[in-house]
Amino acid sequence: MSPPPAPRKTVGRPPRFSRQEVVDTARRLVDAEGVDRLTMRRLAAEIGSTPMALYHHVRNKEELLVLLLDDYAGRTLRRRELPADPRERVLAAAEAIHRALADCPWIVEVLTADDLMATSALWYVEQIVDGLIACGLTPEQAVHGYRSLWYYTAGEIVVRATAARRRADSDRATYREQVFAGLDPAELPRLARLGARWADLTAEDTYPAGLRALLTGLLARGAG
Amino acid sequence: MSPPPAPRKTVGRPPRFSRQEVVDTARRLVDAEGVDRLTMRRLAAEIGSTPMALYHHVRNKEELLVLLLDDYAGRTLRRRELPADPRERVLAAAEAIHRALADCPWIVEVLTADDLMATSALWYVEQIVDGLIACGLTPEQAVHGYRSLWYYTAGEIVVRATAARRRADSDRATYREQVFAGLDPAELPRLARLGARWADLTAEDTYPAGLRALLTGLLARGAG
DNA sequence: ACCTGAACACCGTTCAAGT
DNA sequence: ACCTGAACACCGTTCAAGT
Numbered sequence: 001m002s003p004p005p006a007p008r009k010t011v012g013r014p015p016r017f018s019r020q021e022v023v024d025t026a027r028r029l030v031d032a033e034g035v036d037r038l039t040m041r042r043l044a045a046e047i048g049s050t051p052m053a054l055y056h057h058v059r060n061k062e063e064l065l066v067l068l069l070d071d072y073a074g075r076t077l078r079r080r081e082l083p084a085d086p087r088e089r090v091l092a093a094a095e096a097i098h099r100a101l102a103d104c105p106w107i108v109e110v111l112t113a114d115d116l117m118a119t120s121a122l123w124y125v126e127q128i129v130d131g132l133i134a135c136g137l138t139p140e141q142a143v144h145g146y147r148s149l150w151y152y153t154a155g156e157i158v159v160r161a162t163a164a165r166r167r168a169d170s171d172r173a174t175y176r177e178q179v180f181a182g183l184d185p186a187e188l189p190r191l192a193r194l195g196a197r198w199a200d201l202t203a204e205d206t207y208p209a210g211l212r213a214l215l216t217g218l219l220a221r222g223a224g
Numbered sequence: 225m226s227p228p229p230a231p232r233k234t235v236g237r238p239p240r241f242s243r244q245e246v247v248d249t250a251r252r253l254v255d256a257e258g259v260d261r262l263t264m265r266r267l268a269a270e271i272g273s274t275p276m277a278l279y280h281h282v283r284n285k286e287e288l289l290v291l292l293l294d295d296y297a298g299r300t301l302r303r304r305e306l307p308a309d310p311r312e313r314v315l316a317a318a319e320a321i322h323r324a325l326a327d328c329p330w331i332v333e334v335l336t337a338d339d340l341m342a343t344s345a346l347w348y349v350e351q352i353v354d355g356l357i358a359c360g361l362t363p364e365q366a367v368h369g370y371r372s373l374w375y376y377t378a379g380e381i382v383v384r385a386t387a388a389r390r391r392a393d394s395d396r397a398t399y400r401e402q403v404f405a406g407l408d409p410a411e412l413p414r415l416a417r418l419g420a421r422w423a424d425l426t427a428e429d430t431y432p433a434g435l436r437a438l439l440t441g442l443l444a445r446g447a448g
Numbered sequence: 449a450c451c452t453g454a455a456c457a458c459c460g461t462t463c464a465a466g467t
Numbered sequence: 468a469c470c471t472g473a474a475c476a477c478c479g480t481t482c483a484a485g486t
Contacts, residue, residue, distance in 0.1 A: 012468025013467060040460060051460080053470050061460065119403060126412040139418060143425040148376070148434030155379025179343060188350040194363060201367040210372030210442075214434070217441030236449025237486065264479060275479080277451055285479065 017047055019057040023067050030068065035106035040064075065110045073120030076100045082127055086134035087215065093127040094149050094211055101157045108161040135219050145218045152214055156207050241271055243281040247291050254292065259330035264288075289334045297344030300324045306351055310358035311439065317351040318373050318435055325381045332385040359443050369442040376438055380431050 025046050030038050040061060044051045058064045077100050082089045100121075101107050125146060132142035177199065183192035191198070249270050254262050264285060268275045282288045301324050306313045324345075325331050349370060356366035401423065407416035415422070 013470070015469065039458085041458085050471055052462085052472085055461080056469060119400075122403075122407075122412055122415060126415050129414045129418075133414065139414070140425060142414075143418065143422065144428070144430045144433065145437075147426060147430055148437060151379035151383060151431075151434065152372070152376045152438070153379065154383055155375035155377065158382050159375060159378055176343075179346075183346075188346055190353045190357065190363070190366075191346060191350050194353075194367065198367065201364060202371060204368070206368045206371055207375075209368065210375065210438070213369075213372060213441030213444070214376070214438045215441065216444050217437030217439065218434075220437070220440050220444070237451070239450065263477085265477085274452055276453085276481085279480080280450060 015056075016049065016053070017057075019067075021047065022054060022057045022064070023071050026064060026068050027071060030106055035110075069107070069110045070120045072104055073100065076103070077121050077124060079123055086131040087219070090128050090131035090135070090149070090215060091208075091211060093124045093131070094153060095208065097121055097124050098153045098156065098207060098211075101153070102160065105161065105164075108158055132218070137219070141218075148214060148218060149211070152210060153207075156210075239280075240273065240277070241281075243291075245271065246278060246281045246288070247295050250288060250292050251295060254330055259334075293331070293334045294344045296328055297324065300327070301345050301348060303347055310355040311443070314352050314355035314359070314373070314439060315432075315435060317348045317355070318377060319432065321345055321348050322377045322380065322431060322435075325377070326384065329385065329388075332382055356442070361443070365442075372438060372442060373435070376434060377431075380434075 022043070026038055026043055029043060029046055040051045040054055043064075044054055047054075054064075058067065077096065080096070082092045128146045128149060129139075129142045132145045133139060137145060177196065180191065180195055180198050183195070185192040194201070246267070250262055250267055253267060253270055264275045264278055267288075268278055271278075278288075282291065301320065304320070306316045352370045352373060353363075353366045356369045357363060361369060401420070404415065404419055404422050407419070409416040418425070
């Protein structure tokens with residue numbers, strides 16, 4: 001009903017900086033010093049302004065982080081050629097999303113609701129849903145399948161990132177080794193027998209294999 | 225080589241409170257007011273002490289959170305009867321872990337490295353690994369399979385929790401609806417056609433179905 | 449050994465006022 | 468409309484001293 005608001009001209013004071021400049025500066029700050037150092041005060045100083053000026057461009061810090069992630073996804077998730085075979089297309093699209101997130105170490109702090117991905121990575125979501133339908137799933141099954149793939153992918157990212165963060169803390173690694181070394185074989189025979197190998201086995205990158213297994217299962221269900 | 229340190233008796237000042245009291249009080253605080261309100265200062269006030277006294281019982285706030293999660297897992301993940309059939313046993317164990325975490329809304333802040341679970345939920349991990357081996361996987365495949373199930377489970381929890389947190393923000397839901405309503409059918413035909421149904425479809429609980437699909441795929445790979 | 453008080457070096461955000 | 472300054476109500480953690 002109502003038309004888009006007409007561009008107001010020269011009402012009030014002209015802006016000293018834009019929302020995009022806020023996001024760009026935040027990105028530079030995060031890349032250079034890590035997400036912990038991204039504070040409203042620090043960012044304002046970097047821009048050469050005051051903390052409160054930022055609140056004219058973003059609602060609050062959470063919105064800034066969402067903007068930052070969208071910006072990141074928009075620039076790393078460029079469309080690329082995907083395989084024609086639908087199954088391979090689903091795998092390639094999921095792996096593209098996974099790779100983009102894995103290369104973004106601050107992602108976990110920002111987190112990962114599914115509607116966050118949806119704004120910037122919709123093209124890849126489309127490829128996954130379409131590929132699943134081409135493999136024989138109904139549209140409903142395809143959406144549910146996409147969600148399962150997304151849970152698996154997001155989980156791998158989160159677990160990987162927290163594990164990496166904890167690895168810095170060598171005491172904790174030692175503690176886990178002690179736990180696994182001291183397991184009672186009568187109580188937990190499988191884990192006790194695995195013992196020290198647990199650390200090596202869980203250090204391997206099993207994302208692609210698990211992704212394929214999940215897709216196999218999703219298609220088996222759809223077919224059955 | 226060195227024996228465990230002999231229990232020192234009456235050296236220095238007797239403690240006013242124990243580490244377990246710190247954890248118990250923290251749990252009460254989190255249950256009553258949410259994890260955001262758990263600060264060292266608030267907790268010290270609740271205990272009737274000073275912030276710095278806490279640092280004699282926990283190394284820092286992060287250790288306190290890990291302790292808290294372990295405590296929670298220890299009291300909710302009690303062992304229960306699981307099905308004899310190995311496939312059903314794996315599903316039941318994964319669902320038990322999932323349920324425990326889903327009932328714990330502050331879990332995402334604490335996060336979720338796999339060695340965290342391992343200390344308190346080892347019995348369930350054992351059931352999963354053992355069940356996978358009984359289904360025909362090698363021990364190595366079983367550990368990798370457990371990890372895939374854990375990624376999927378952790379991802380569902382994280383996505384669910386952030387989605388719930390964002391649901392309070394009704395602007396964002398409206399925003400997503402707008403995005404889906406305004407999709408170009410020529411660009412993203414599948415998503416455009418799904419349109420408003422996306423919200424309903426993604427609101428459904430698909431954890432159990434995806435879990436079964438993943439397990440099916442893991443066992444198919446193991447067998448093939 | 450355990451606890452306290454004071455301090456350091458910060459946060460995100462609101463409010464009232466300026467241009 | 469946009470920006471500033473000052474303030475509010477907090478943080479986690481260190482340090483030096485007390486018992």
